[in-house]
Structures are given as structure tokens and as C-alpha cells.
Amino acid sequence: MNKNKLTSQEENFSDWYNQVIQRAELADYAPVRGCMVVRPYGWAIWENIQSALDKRFKDTGHVNAAFPLFIPMSFLEKEKEHIEGFSPELAVVTIGGGEVLEEPLVVRPTSETIIGHMYAKWIKSYRDLPVLINQWANVVRWEMRTRLFLRTLEFYWQEGHTAHATAEEGQIETLKMLDVYTDFAVNVAAVPVIPGLKSQSEKFAGAVQSYTIEAMMGDTKALQSGTTHNLGQNFAKAFDIQYLDQNNELLYCWTTSWGLSTRFIGAVIMTHGDDQGLVLPPRLAPIQVVIVPIFRTDEEQSAVMETTKKVEQLLSGIRIKIDDRTEMTPGFKFNDWELRGVPLRIEIGPKDVEKNAVMISRRDIPGREGKSSISIDSLENRIPKILDEIHDNLLAKATKFRIDNTHDPKDYAELKGLINSGWAFSYWCGDANCEAKIKEDTKATIRCIPLDQGETNGKCIYCGNSAKEKAYFARAY
RNA sequence: CGGGGUGUAGCGCAGUUGGCAGCGCGCUGCGUUUGGGACGCAGAGGCCGGCGGUUCAAGUCCGCCCACCCCGACCA
Known part of the structure; x- marks a missing residue:
């Protein structure tokens, strides 16, 4: 009767996760460490994610294109923070056709650099702006430790890259796409995410500010499920993306980038799944x-x-x-x-x-x-x-779970006590030092500083100094 | 890269003091079944992760490698 039972979530959430993926035939391990094969049933979920997102991208004025897999090494090196952030996890091609290459080629870990290079070529005038391009692609990051869907050496995603005339437009775009992700997560995947700002230590390498949709998994760990980045003029300056404005003045563009990956499938599995296995939200389910x-x-x-x-x-x-x-x-x-x-x-x-x-x-x-x-x-x-009722019910259940497992500790000792079984929503003074100390003590990081907090103030959960905003602290995948 | 673990049939595993390579599930065929993981009979399927050593004899003992998984540091 129950000889084929899965490991229960309570018994071992990690085993449960791996078993569900393999037995539901979503994915399998590839012959290369850390790589996965996405099987037809898993890919069908991804296709439904793609079409839901793609429609939203088109509806907000974006178009699709395709940029190359290989990027000259020197491109990565043009933006200082970017190369510092990514160099440890680059896959580099040094031989092609049996010849040692003049310049090593990086297998794209993300495409800001090569797209920046092309934008510099394409953008001349304010009339060319904004440029709103997305691409559906695979990227490679040589991660130390991998997990099916959540972190694999190669993964599939979409990456939007936009260029604007003003800082304001760049910021509007960054938040608009965060809204698109939130709408998708909540209304298509029934994953109740919290949109918010990343702390400086958690932001994307090369961004001015990063935003995230953060979700709570069934074991109460947090998962960054999609991100948008305001890149300011960092990449525009590194790649000379300039335009002439109405006054014939040569100005740098303001750029953004935003991505959501096959990791999101992991979010769906761990948000809705139960001891019987997978529970797919109706709007993403390949078979409804x-x-x-x-x-x-x-x-x-x-x-x-x-x-x-x-x-x-x-x-x-x-x-x-x-x-x-x-x-x-x-x-x-x-x-x-x-x-x-x-x-x-x-x-x-x-x-x-x-x-x-x-x-x-x-x-x-x-x-x-x-x-x-x-x-x-x-x-x-x-x-x-x-089917709509099922969607609503899944969303309500997941939302309740997150609320029930999110706490407002009175002091730091209480935070330390609860962080292994939930999130803490606490005041933070903004000091990276406090953030680092909390991480050192508890392994919890700032997942995000939610938007729309309004006027508020209190005392930093770590140092007790006055703080103007609250942040979610949690252990994360 | 540190710590732990595992490599034996497609999957999960057993294999005693070294002596014929096994079990469960799955798979194939036939028949009976079918409202919450059916059953019988007959089959197919193995370089025991690799290389070397000890021995009359190695899945088993010794050495060296390799791979993968889990836990950390790093990350979407």
C-alpha cells in the first residue's frame, strides 16, 4: 500500500524535494556534475512560465532578441564590480577548432556586457530610446554546490536589458518589471512573493540597486525567485552607451536588467508540494x-x-x-x-x-x-x-503559511531563537556591519526590504540604533 | 576547497571468516484483474566505478585514482 511512499517533508525536506523531481519526471541528473536534464513534463511547466511572462513583457512594450553564448573575456572585465562578482564562477573557453584562442571566451553567466556592447553601437539619439529587449537563453555559472532547478551549472532564464534617457525612467522600468514578476508569481503560480529592495551586500554585481521577489518555501527557507536591477550608468559608462539629447548634448544612458529562471520551478515545487508529491498551480500545470x-x-x-x-x-x-x-x-x-x-x-x-x-x-x-x-x-x-478556486486556495494556503512563520522578535536573542524555523521581520539601521554580524551568528541574510513601508521608525534589531525601515531576515537557498 | 557518505541489473539495496552474482521494485510475454499503489506463471537483464597489488582464488583484503550525493564557505 505505501511501499512507494516519498520521504515526508518533515522527515527530510531536501530528500523529499529531490525525490519529487525525479519521480514526477521533471528533471534528471546529467552526466556532468551540477547539470540537469529538464524532462518533457518539467519543460512543459517552463513553457507555461515562458508564455505567461512573455505575454506580460510584450504587453509592457518589450521585444525579444538573441545574443551570443560566447563573450570576450575583456568585456566582463570592463565593469569592476561585475567581474569581481562573477569571476569565480566563469566557464572559459580557451581552445576553438584545435587552436588556442587569441582571447579567451566566457560562456555567458549573464549578458549585460555583450548587450551593453551592442547597445553602444545601436543607440545614437534620444529618438532611439528607450531600448526594451528581452532574451530567452541559457547561462552558465560554475557553482560549488548545486541542486536541481535551484542552482545548476547551466540554467535557463529570460534576461531583460533596457536602456533609458533618464535615471527616473530607469528606476520606473526596474520597478515596473518587479511588478510584472510579482503579478506573475501571485496570479499565475500562486506563489505569494514579497517584492522588495536588496541590501547593498546582496545586490547584483554591477547594479546600483537590486530588487527581488522573495518567497517562503515549505521548510520556511527563503528563495529569491526573480530579480530586477537598476544598473544606473555603471554599464553605460563601461561600454560607452551614449546618446545625443534634444539639446545636442552627449549623455550616458541609464540601463536596467531583470531575470527569472528555471529556479522558479523549484519555488513552485517547494511552495505547494506535499507528502503525496507535486501540487501544481492550475495556470502553470501542463495537465490541468x-x-x-x-x-x-x-x-x-x-x-x-x-x-x-x-x-x-x-x-x-x-x-x-x-x-x-x-x-x-x-x-x-x-x-x-x-x-x-x-x-x-x-x-x-x-x-x-x-x-x-x-x-x-x-x-x-x-x-x-x-x-x-x-x-x-x-x-x-x-x-x-x-481550477480558479484551486488557484485561490493554493495562494491562500501559501500566504497563511508565510504569515504564520514570519515573526516580529522583540530583541536579537529572540531573533536568533526563531530564525531556524521562520523569518524575522525587524527594524534594520542600514549598517552593513549589523547585517554581516547577523549573518555570522545565524546564517540569516536580509532577504529584502519591502516596498511601501510608509513612515515608520524603530530600533535596529542588532545594534539598537534608530532605524527607518524593516527588513526580512531569513536563511535562504 | 574543507567535512561526511556512496559506487554491485533500469531504480533501491543485500552480499558472512576471500570460494557458482543475489533480493525487492521496475521491464518483456501470456492469462486473470481494474471505484485508492492487483495477481499467477514464464522470461530478459551484470567488465561488482577504474587501475594496480596480495592470493590457487577478490564484489569481499591493501594502495592509488575517478565519479556522484549530502553538509559547510559562494551564489539566481
């Missing part, structure tokens, strides 16, 4: 509804399959899979699709055909409580609504 036909005899089979086809037609706008495998029992299939996180299952057997009804079973409500019989006539209307 799985139909399991149940029958014994040939007559039952033909009646059941006829109804199944009818149901499929009624639900034509929904991503449906009919599990007509004959070599497995219904019980096996129920467990199998639950492991794979399909939001809604429809069971159709002889009893249902007789009643002109079907049994539905919600993935987000385990056991009998999530099951009910509904008439076939109401399916077309009800199923889309139920």
Missing part, C-alpha cells in the same frame, strides 16, 4: 485535468469511453489528459497523478455514466473531502471555476 476511466467489462468500457470523449469535448479549452492505460489499476493512477501534481482529477466509471455525472477529486484538498460528484451538464461551467 486528468481523466481516469474505470471499467471491467467490454460494455462498460465502451459506455465509459463514450462519456470520457464527451467530457473531453465539453472541456476543450482546458489542458486535459485521458489516462487510458489498461495495464494499471485506477488506484495506481490516482497516486501517480497526485505525485505529478495534476490539480484536478475526473473519475468516470459505470456508476457515473448511469447518473450522467463524474467524480472529481481536487489535488489541493487531500482525501475524501476533495472528492465530489458533479453532473456532466454542469462540467463546462464548473471546471474552469474549480
